[in-house]
Amino acid sequence: MFGLGDQEWAAVSLSLQVAFWAVLVSLPLAIWVAHLLSRGDFRGKQLLNAVVHLPLILPPVVTGYLLLLTFGTQGAVGAILAQFGIVFAFRWTGAVLAAAVMAFPLIVRAIRLGIESVDPKLEEAAITLGASRWRVFTTVTLPMCVPAILAGTVLGFAKAMGEFGATITFVAAIPGETQTVPSAIYAFLQVPGAEASAIRLTIIAIVIAVAALLLSELMARRVTQRRVAP
Amino acid sequence: MIKAEIKHRFPDFALDVSVEADDGLIALFGPSGSGKTSVINAIAGLLKPDHGRISIQDRVLVDTERGIYVPPHQRRIGYVFQDARLFPHLSVKENLLYGQRFVSDGRDLGPVVDLLDLGQLLERRPVKLSGGEAQRVAIGRALLCAPQLLLMDEPLSALDARRRDAILPYLDRLHSESDVPIFYVSHAMAEVARLADHLVLLRQGRVTRQGLASELLSDPAAVPDIGVREAGAMITTHVAQPDAGDGLSELSTALGTLLLPRLSMPKGAAVRVRVLATDVILARERPVGLSALNILPATVETVHEGEGPGVAVALASGSDRLLARVTRRSARALDLTPGASCYAIIKSVSVAPQSVSASSREDQ
Numbered sequence: 159m160f161g162l163g164d165q166e167w168a169a170v171s172l173s174l175q176v177a178f179w180a181v182l183v184s185l186p187l188a189i190w191v192a193h194l195l196s197r198g199d200f201r202g203k204q205l206l207n208a209v210v211h212l213p214l215i216l217p218p219v220v221t222g223y224l225l226l227l228t229f230g231t232q233g234a235v236g237a238i239l240a241q242f243g244i245v246f247a248f249r250w251t252g253a254v255l256a257a258a259v260m261a262f263p264l265i266v267r268a269i270r271l272g273i274e275s276v277d278p279k280l281e282e283a284a285i286t287l288g289a290s291r292w293r294v295f296t297t298v299t300l301p302m303c304v305p306a307i308l309a310g311t312v313l314g315f316a317k318a319m320g321e322f323g324a325t326i327t328f329v330a331a332i333p334g335e336t337q338t339v340p341s342a343i344y345a346f347l348q349v350p351g352a353e354a355s356a357i358r359l360t361i362i363a364i365v366i367a368v369a370a371l372l373l374s375e376l377m378a379r380r381v382t383q384r385r386v387a388p
Numbered sequence: 389m390i391k392a393e394i395k396h397r398f399p400d401f402a403l404d405v406s407v408e409a410d411d412g413l414i415a416l417f418g419p420s421g422s423g424k425t426s427v428i429n430a431i432a433g434l435l436k437p438d439h440g441r442i443s444i445q446d447r448v449l450v451d452t453e454r455g456i457y458v459p460p461h462q463r464r465i466g467y468v469f470q471d472a473r474l475f476p477h478l479s480v481k482e483n484l485l486y487g488q489r490f491v492s493d494g495r496d497l498g499p500v501v502d503l504l505d506l507g508q509l510l511e512r513r514p515v516k517l518s519g520g521e522a523q524r525v526a527i528g529r530a531l532l533c534a535p536q537l538l539l540m541d542e543p544l545s546a547l548d549a550r551r552r553d554a555i556l557p558y559l560d561r562l563h564s565e566s567d568v569p570i571f572y573v574s575h576a577m578a579e580v581a582r583l584a585d586h587l588v589l590l591r592q593g594r595v596t597r598q599g600l601a602s603e604l605l606s607d608p609a610a611v612p613d614i615g616v617r618e619a620g621a622m623i624t625t626h627v628a629q630p631d632a633g634d635g636l637s638e639l640s641t642a643l644g645t646l647l648l649p650r651l652s653m654p655k656g657a658a659v660r661v662r663v664l665a666t667d668v669i670l671a672r673e674r675p676v677g678l679s680a681l682n683i684l685p686a687t688v689e690t691v692h693e694g695e696g697p698g699v700a701v702a703l704a705s706g707s708d709r710l711l712a713r714v715t716r717r718s719a720r721a722l723d724l725t726p727g728a729s730c731y732a733i734i735k736s737v738s739v740a741p742q743s744v745s746a747s748s749r750e751d752q
Contacts, residue, residue: 279471280473280475283473284475284486285433285460285461286463286465286530287466287490287529287533288461288464288490288533289461289487289490290459290490291461293489297489298477301477
C-alpha cells in the first residue's frame with residue numbers, strides 16, 4: 159500500500175515544498191498587514207481589509223485566473239518580471255504564489271486576533287521605557303502573539319497543502335513541476351484503476367495535516383506554560 | 389525645576405493647567421475626572437496636547453509654538469502606572485532590565501533591587517506576583533532606565549489597605565534616597581500628605597492651588613479644595629524620645645512636646661506628622677483633668693469660613709502650624725479671631741501610624 163509511485167512521491171514532496179515556501183513568503187507580509195489592520199489608523203484601512211480577504215471569498219478558480227492575467231507571461235506584472243528571468247506561469251514557483259495568495263487571508267486573520275489580544279497599555283509602558291515603535295513591536299507585541307502566529311502558520315500551511323482551484327488554473331498540473339497532492343488525487347481519479355494511488359495520497363494528506371496541527375498545539379502550549387511558570 | 393503648561397480639548401472636557409515646581413515629590417491631587425492623569429500623560433508623551441510647553445530643568449520636551457515635540461521613547465521619563473503593566477512574557481528580572489536595551493547609561497540592578505526588596509522575586513513570572521510586589525517591580529523597572537523624572541499614576545489605588553501600607557515605606561525610601569524628581573498622582577490625601585514636597589490641587593481640568601505642601605496643607609483657605617475630612621496640617625519635626633514609657637514616643641515640635649503612639653524611628657530622626665483638622669480640639673483656657681495627652685499653646689493666625697457649618701482655623705506657634713476644624717458656633721463662642729491665644733488639644737491615639745513618616749528634609 160505504501161509503495162509510492164514516482165508520480166505520487168513527486169506530488170507529496172512538491173506539495174510540502176510549495177506549502178513551506180508559500181507560508182515562509184507570506185508570513186512576514188501577513189504579520190505586517192495584521193499589525194496595520196489591528197493597530198493602524200489610516201485612510202483606506204477597510205479597502206486593505208477587503209483586498210486581503212478577497213482570495214477567501216472569491217471562487218479559487220477566479221483567483222487563479224486573475225493570477226494568470228497578472229503574472230502570466232503576457233500579464234501586466236508577469237511580462238515585466240519575465241525580463242528579469244522571473245517566471246511564475248506553469249512553474250512550481252507559480253504554485254507557491256497561488257498557495258501564498260490563498261493562504262494569506264487565513265494567516266492574517268489568525269495573527270490579527272493575536273495582536274488585538276495584546277493590551278495596548280503594555281505597548282505604552284514599553285514606550286515610556288525607551289522603546290521606539292519598531293522595538294515595541296519586536297520586543298512586546300510580536301513575542302506576545304507567538305501562539306497566534308503559530309496558529310496562523312499551521313492554518314496557512316494546511317491551506318497551502320490543500321490549495322487546488324487557483325493552482326490548477328494558474329499553473330495547471332504538470333507532474334513533477336506543478337502537480338501538487340490535491341491535483342494528483344484529482345488526476346488519479348480520472349484514470350481507471352488508479353484509486354489505490356488516490357487513497358494513498360489522501361491518507362498522506364490527512365497525516366500531514368494532523369501532524370501539523372498537533373505540532374502547533376504543542377508549541378503554543380509550551381509558550382503559554384513558560385509564561386505562567388514560576 | 390519642572391514647568392508644564394498644557395492646554396488640551398477632549399470631546400467632553402477641557403484641560404488647562406500650568407504647573408511649576410522645584411524637584412522633589414510633586415503631588416497632583418484632585419477628584420477623579422479632574423485631569424490628573426492627562427497631565428502626566430502629556431508629560432510622558434502619551435498625550436499630544438493641542439497647546440503646551442513642557443520642560444525639565446533646561447530641557448524642552450514640548451513647545452507647540454516652536455514646533456518642538458520630543459517623541460515619548462526619547463524623553464527619559466519613567467512611568468509607573470496604576471496597573472503595574474509588567475510584560476507577561478518576561479520574568480521579573482527581564483522586566484526590570486527591559487529598558488536597559490534602549491539606554492546606555494541605565495542604573496545598576498543591585499541597588500534598585502535592594503531599595504525595593506526585589507531579590508526574592510527576580511526569577512518569577514509576573515502572573516505569580518501579588519499586586520504590591522508587581523507595583524514594586526514596576527517602580528524598579530522605571531528607575532533602572534535612569535529617568536530624569538518619574539511619573540506615578542495612583543500607584544497604590546489598585547491595592548488593598550494592607551498592601552498599600554506595606555508599599556508606602558518603599559515610596560518613602562524612594563523619595564528620600566533617590567534624587568529623581570517625582571510627579572505623583574493621587575486622590576488619597578493621606579498618601580499625598582505623607583509624600584509630597586510640592587502640592588498641586590486640580591479640579592475640572594484646572595489648577596485651583598499649588599505650592600509647598602507644608603504651606604498649602606496648613607492653609608485654611610485650601611480646605612475646600614482638599615476636602616474638609618482630609619484637611620490637616622503637616623508638622624515636620626524630629627523624634628526626641630522614641631520610648632517615652634507607656635508605649636509612647638516623644639516628638640519635639642515648635643508647638644511643644646507631642647506624645648504619639650510608639651514610633652519605630654530612632655532618636656533624632658526627622659519625621660512628618662499629619663494632624664487631621666477634625667482631630668484638633670480648641671480651648672481658650674488650659675483644660676485640666678483631660679484624657680488627651682497633647683495640650684499645646686498656640687495663637688490663632690487666620691480663620692476661614694466656608695459655606696458649611698464649620699470653620700477652618702490656622703494656629704501658629706514658632707515655625708509650625710496646625711489646622712483645626714471647629715463649628716462656626718464654637719468659633720463664635722470662643723471668640724476665635726486672629727491673634728487670640730488658645731490651646732490645641734490632640735489625642736495621641738487619633739494620630740494613625742500611617743500619618744507619621746520619615747522626612748527627607750532636614751529643615752529643623
